[in-house]
Amino acid sequence: MAHEMYSGFFTEFYDILHAGLTDVDSYIELARKFGPDILELGSGTGRILIPLARAGFSVTGVDYSDDMIARCRAKLELEHESVKAKAAIVKQDVTQLKLDRKFDLIIAPCNMINHFLEPAPLIKMFRGVKRHLKPTGVFILDNSIPDIPYMVDINRVERIAAFEHPLTGTKIIDRFTSTYDFVNQLEHNVIHLEEYDEEHNLLREASYSITMAYYFPRELRLMLEMAGLEVFHEQGSLDEDIPIGADSTQMVLFAR
Numbered sequence: 022m023a024h025e026m027y028s029g030f031f032t033e034f035y036d037i038l039h040a041g042l043t044d045v046d047s048y049i050e051l052a053r054k055f056g057p058d059i060l061e062l063g064s065g066t067g068r069i070l071i072p073l074a075r076a077g078f079s080v081t082g083v084d085y086s087d088d089m090i091a092r093c094r095a096k097l098e099l100e101h102e103s104v105k106a107k108a109a110i111v112k113q114d115v116t117q118l119k120l121d122r123k124f125d126l127i128i129a130p131c132n133m134i135n136h137f138l139e140p141a142p143l144i145k146m147f148r149g150v151k152r153h154l155k156p157t158g159v160f161i162l163d164n165s166i167p168d169i170p171y172m173v174d175i176n177r178v179e180r181i182a183a184f185e186h187p188l189t190g191t192k193i194i195d196r197f198t199s200t201y202d203f204v205n206q207l208e209h210n211v212i213h214l215e216e217y218d219e220e221h222n223l224l225r226e227a228s229y230s231i232t233m234a235y236y237f238p239r240e241l242r243l244m245l246e247m248a249g250l251e252v253f254h255e256q257g258s259l260d261e262d263i264p265i266g267a268d269s270t271q272m273v274l275f276a277r
Contacts, residue, residue, distance in 0.1 A: 027065070027086035030214050030227040034193060035089070036066050037184050044130060044163070045072045047259045055126040055159045061113045062146070063133035067093035067108075071100065074107035081109045081120065116142045126190035127153060127160045135162060135233040138207065140244055147248030154277065160250060162274045163259050167235040169203075176201050191224060192217045194246050208233050238265055238272045250276040 027035070048069055052059055056078045064070045064082025066089055073080045084090050090110055097105055111120065127150050137143040150160050177200050184193045189209045196213040210233065242252055254277065256262050256267035266273050 030216075030225060031212070032066065032086075033090050033182075033228050034195070036068060036092075037186065037193065038195070039068055040129070040187070042131075044259055045069055048128060048130065049073060049076050050234075051128075051161060052076065052126060055161075056255040057234050058125045058138045058155075060120070060124040060127045060129065060153060061132075061149075062129045063136070064093065064110065067110075069128075069130055070108060070110075070161050071096060071104070074104045075100070077107065079107050081111060081124070083111050083113050083115055083118070083120075085112060085114055116145045116147070116149065118153055120153060123153055123155045123158065125155055125158050127158065128163070129161070130163045132233075134162065134241075135208075135235060138232060138234045140240075144244050144248050147245055147250055151249050158277065160276045162241065162245075162272075162276070163176040164236065164241070164263075164272055165268055166206070166272050167206075167237065168270070172199075172201050172203075172208075175199060179184055186216070190219075206235050207234060238274075241274060245274065245276050252276045 030276060039075055045068070049072060059073060059078050060078045061070050061073075061080060061082045064084050065086070067082065070080050070082040070093065082093065084093070090112055093110055097108055113119070129150075134143055134146075139148070154160060177198065179196055179198045182195045182197070184195065185191070192205070194215040194217070196215075198211045200209040201208070210231050212229045213226065214229075216224045218224055238255075244254055252274050255265050255275070256271075256273040257265040258271050259273050263269075
């Protein structure tokens with residue numbers, strides 16, 4: 022039986038899966054340029070939110086998953102009081118943002134917009150972003166550029182990856198299959214997680230399924246424009262200011 026994606030075992034696995042990404046350092050640098058009051062959309066387990074708070078920025082995170090929010094709050098409890106004072110977490114649908122305040126910087130990191138299967142709710146979220154920006158505020162959208170040849174190669178192919186749990190040393194096996202609907206730009210993912218001890222005894226397992234969309238730069242520019250936001254800068258990487266080109270794997274759009 023498949024479970025809701027951002028719950029249970031997967032919530033814990035999420036941080037292991039994303040360990041070592043360089044986007045945290047990049048967002049700290051961007052916060053130094055555009056902060057200090059920041060709103061993160063889809064803040065999840067606090068992977069980006071907590072380091073931003075540690076760096077001294079005031080950060081509000083919005084998410085809708087109870088398990089992800091609970092994990093973020095549990096991680097925050099381990100932080101110094103000065104860090105906890107800088108972080109706030111709100112359970113809210115990002116298409117219906119109502120926070121009664123405005124921000125210097127709003128971020129939508131790490132493909133969070135791919136959870137929107139149709140343009141209409143995404144445009145609605147962008148309009149909410151516009152309402153919550155200060156007059157000089159900036160919105161940063163960070164997303165992968167779809168690699169169509171690679172997606173064709175892995176379509177319906179099960180991929181298997183192994184991870185070591187950083188706290189317990191157990192082995193986690195991730196079995197991952199993606200099925201693509203290339204006409205409607207949808208990706209159907211089925212994930213099965215298994216955790217084993219040193220004697221290879223199965224400790225727990227869980228299956229998850231989720232459907233996500235994928236977007237290209239031109240359509241995102243149009244949707245931002247329809248929401249009343251102006252794209253004033255673009256980068257082909259979050260780590261460096263290079264143009265979006267044929268070999269780019271990322272699109273980072275800056276709007277106000």
